[in-house]
Amino acid sequence: MVEKYLFRIIYSIAEKTFKAAVAADSRGKTAAALAIVVSAALFSVMPQVYLARPAADELTWGARALTPWWFPEEKIADRSLRSPEYQRQYYFAIHHPSVARIVYRFALHRAGFYEPPEEAWEYGLGYNDNLALGHRLPYDFRLTLRSVNAAFFAGAVVFIYLSTALILANRFLAVVATLPFAFEPTISNGWKAVVPYIGADAIFLFFLAAFLYCLLRLKDKGLPGVLALGMIAGITVSTKVNGSFALIGALIYFAAYSRGWRRLAWPVILGAMSVAVFLALNPIYFGGGLSWAVSVFKDTLRLMFYLKETTTALDWGTYTRWETIIGAFPYLSFLVPIAIVVVSARREKWFPVVSCWSASIVVLNLFLVYMPQPRYAAPVRMAFFVILMASGLSLLRSSFATRRGEAA
Amino acid sequence: MSILVILSAQFLAAAALSLVAVGCYLALKSPWRAAVVVAPLVALVPWQARGLHGEASARLALAACALWVFHLLIRQGVFVGRRRFYTAAALSTAALLVSPAGIIMLAAMGVILSIPRTGTRFPSAPLAFIALPVSVKAAVEAFLRHKAAFAWLSNISLGWAAPQWYMAAHGKPFNVSDALYNRGFFWPLLIALAVLLVLRRRQWWFGPTALMATVLFVGSVVLGAGLYFQYSLTTQIALIVFFGIAAIAKEGEIKGQSP
Numbered sequence: 001m002v003e004k005y006l007f008r009i010i011y012s013i014a015e016k017t018f019k020a021a022v023a024a025d026s027r028g029k030t031a032a033a034l035a036i037v038v039s040a041a042l043f044s045v046m047p048q049v050y051l052a053r054p055a056a057d058e059l060t061w062g063a064r065a066l067t068p069w070w071f072p073e074e075k076i077a078d079r080s081l082r083s084p085e086y087q088r089q090y091y092f093a094i095h096h097p098s099v100a101r102i103v104y105r106f107a108l109h110r111a112g113f114y115e116p117p118e119e120a121w122e123y124g125l126g127y128n129d130n131l132a133l134g135h136r137l138p139y140d141f142r143l144t145l146r147s148v149n150a151a152f153f154a155g156a157v158v159f160i161y162l163s164t165a166l167i168l169a170n171r172f173l174a175v176v177a178t179l180p181f182a183f184e185p186t187i188s189n190g191w192k193a194v195v196p197y198i199g200a201d202a203i204f205l206f207f208l209a210a211f212l213y214c215l216l217r218l219k220d221k222g223l224p225g226v227l228a229l230g231m232i233a234g235i236t237v238s239t240k241v242n243g244s245f246a247l248i249g250a251l252i253y254f255a256a257y258s259r260g261w262r263r264l265a266w267p268v269i270l271g272a273m274s275v276a277v278f279l280a281l282n283p284i285y286f287g288g289g290l291s292w293a294v295s296v297f298k299d300t301l302r303l304m305f306y307l308k309e310t311t312t313a314l315d316w317g318t319y320t321r322w323e324t325i326i327g328a329f330p331y332l333s334f335l336v337p338i339a340i341v342v343v344s345a346r347r348e349k350w351f352p353v354v355s356c357w358s359a360s361i362v363v364l365n366l367f368l369v370y371m372p373q374p375r376y377a378a379p380v381r382m383a384f385f386v387i388l389m390a391s392g393l394s395l396l397r398s399s400f401a402t403r404r405g406e407a408a
Numbered sequence: 409m410s411i412l413v414i415l416s417a418q419f420l421a422a423a424a425l426s427l428v429a430v431g432c433y434l435a436l437k438s439p440w441r442a443a444v445v446v447a448p449l450v451a452l453v454p455w456q457a458r459g460l461h462g463e464a465s466a467r468l469a470l471a472a473c474a475l476w477v478f479h480l481l482i483r484q485g486v487f488v489g490r491r492r493f494y495t496a497a498a499l500s501t502a503a504l505l506v507s508p509a510g511i512i513m514l515a516a517m518g519v520i521l522s523i524p525r526t527g528t529r530f531p532s533a534p535l536a537f538i539a540l541p542v543s544v545k546a547a548v549e550a551f552l553r554h555k556a557a558f559a560w561l562s563n564i565s566l567g568w569a570a571p572q573w574y575m576a577a578h579g580k581p582f583n584v585s586d587a588l589y590n591r592g593f594f595w596p597l598l599i600a601l602a603v604l605l606v607l608r609r610r611q612w613w614f615g616p617t618a619l620m621a622t623v624l625f626v627g628s629v630v631l632g633a634g635l636y637f638q639y640s641l642t643t644q645i646a647l648i649v650f651f652g653i654a655a656i657a658k659e660g661e662i663k664g665q666s667p
Binding site: 176180185330331332333334335336337338339340341385388389391392393395396399400 | 444445448449451452593594595596597599600601602603604606607637638644647648651652654655656
């Protein structure tokens with residue numbers, strides 16, 4: 001019965017989309033294209049939103065989201081004076097930057113959840129043991145957070161579509177270029193994938209994609225454009241620290257392709273704006289002077305290294321560098337044709353900006369990730385797909401245009 | 409699983425890769441360019457050495473590569489007239505004896521090469537590539553197994569993908585691939601790299617290579633039980649060789665231009 005209604009709904013959407021695509025004006029065609037890519041993204045992830053097994057970190061993220069993100073207001077530098085509750089809030093604040101917590105908190109409050117879950121995931125126990133002890137979020141709680149992830153992933157797909165449409169100047173090719181990312185297995189395959197896993201990753205993908213779109217739109221808009229990009233970059237870095245890789249790509253682009261004094265000014269302003277936004281969204285860093293900010297930064301780095309050491313010491317977490325790279329980026333066996341296609345597109349107008357964004361995300365992530373988890377691989381795949389699809393499809397379009405020209 | 413079977417599969421895979429190198433050299437006319445195309449394949453095989461692709465897969469790859477090299481040589485005019493017919497019949501028979509799954513490649517070649525507009529006039533191709541090899545194979549099977557002349561036809565689905573015993577082993581590579589690669593991580597690449605095939609479609613080597621790659625790839629997709637790229641020698645050869653040659657062939661420069 002349910003399948004029947006579901007089929008009717010899907011059929012109705014498909015029919016309307018098709019009619020809009022065939023008989024619409026330019027704006028209608030864009031709407032139809034957006035409907036296709038959003039439907040594809042939701043079709044890809046929604047079954048896992050409802051059905052995937054609980055993820056290991058969901059209780060931690062539930063507690064983290066409902067713990068106020070602007071704490072601790074009082075800065076207590078001496079650890080021995082900190083209460084357990086203070087230390088817990090401090091830990092949450094340095095574990096991940098704040099944007100995902102803000103978004104999750106807002107969504108949970110809208111859904112009527114105000115209290116953090118009472119249970120906690122015991123990381124010393126195995127996955128099944130934790131589930132047997134009832135360490136899991138209530139279904140509606142989990143569904144709320146996964147729905148947020150699905151919505152942000154759909155938003156990321158929309159920005160990828162808009163970016164590729166801008167690059168290729170063709171809606172149909174942009175849809176073709178976007179669909180592989182919509183069905184990317186690291187997003188939807190199993191409970192460890194980006195959308196079913198409750199964490200910052202789906203929101204991070206959204207801001208990475210939004211940053212690319214803004215970069216394409218605003219790179220030639222002068223100071224206002226650079227300031228706006230700095231804001232987006234600051235939000236991206238405040239979602240996940242890997243967002244700094246996209247920022248590095250943008251800094252390289254402005255340093256290499258701006259002219260005159262802008263070659264120095266734009267990167268400096270972009271970086272400064274990003275840092276300002278990052279600090280504004282992460283109040284843990286200020287209020288205690290420079291020494292406090294430095295100690296928080298050191299604690300953050302220490303925690304990152306500690307998490308890496310403890311995770312890679314587990315039996316399921318030991319991967320060689322090669323296994324990590326080939327797992328996150330399995331396309332190496334196609335390196336020759338990929339390199340030829342991408343290099344052949346180097347004279348396209350969009351190539352410098354997209355290659356800076358894409359290469360910095362792919363290379364720096366592959367250099368720094370220590371295990372091939374789907375959520376670590378997803379940004380790499382997204383950045384790779386954008387430049388590969390843009391290169392391949394623009395060359396294909398050029399070759400067909402040349403043929404038509406010769407025929408004419 | 410006997411160690412002798414694994415060793416045998418290793419040697420057969422090495423022989424198949426050697427033939428791939430010869431074919432790439434024939435197509436590209438440069439040992440360095442051929443080495444660049446073959447290098448990823450050579451790197452992939454030892455990486456999965458514990459499981460291999462299975463002996464049946466290696467035998468199929470060997471048969472298909474031998475036929476591909478022969479097809480390239482025909483296009484170059486090395487074999488003409490009766491010599492071409494006898495060589496085709498002998499090679500096809502050998503290929504079918506090595507791998508029952510090779511019948512699909514032989515059938516495709518027999519049909520395609522008999523079409524006058526394929527650039528290779530070979531009207532007796534069905535006889536050389538299909539009828540004679542199948543007759544010999546049936547006769548050999550009937551002699552060896554008594555009244556089971558065509559029992560081998562039930563085995564043509566073997567060799568197109570990773571053997572089930574390896575898929576069930578659930579080693580670490582399997583888990584990594586299950587979580588990340590999924591079965592078809594390469595599909596999006598085919599869209600993006602299609603431009604290479606469009607631009608090279610008029611090259612002399614394109615027809616034979618397309619035939620070999622299409623048969624191996626489509627066969628793997630249709631007949632392979634659980635197609636994982638990294639465990640499927642046939643898929644690796646089909647895609648890496650086809651796109652690799654198309655990428656670094658000298659003729660037909662690939663140019664980008666601003667919209």
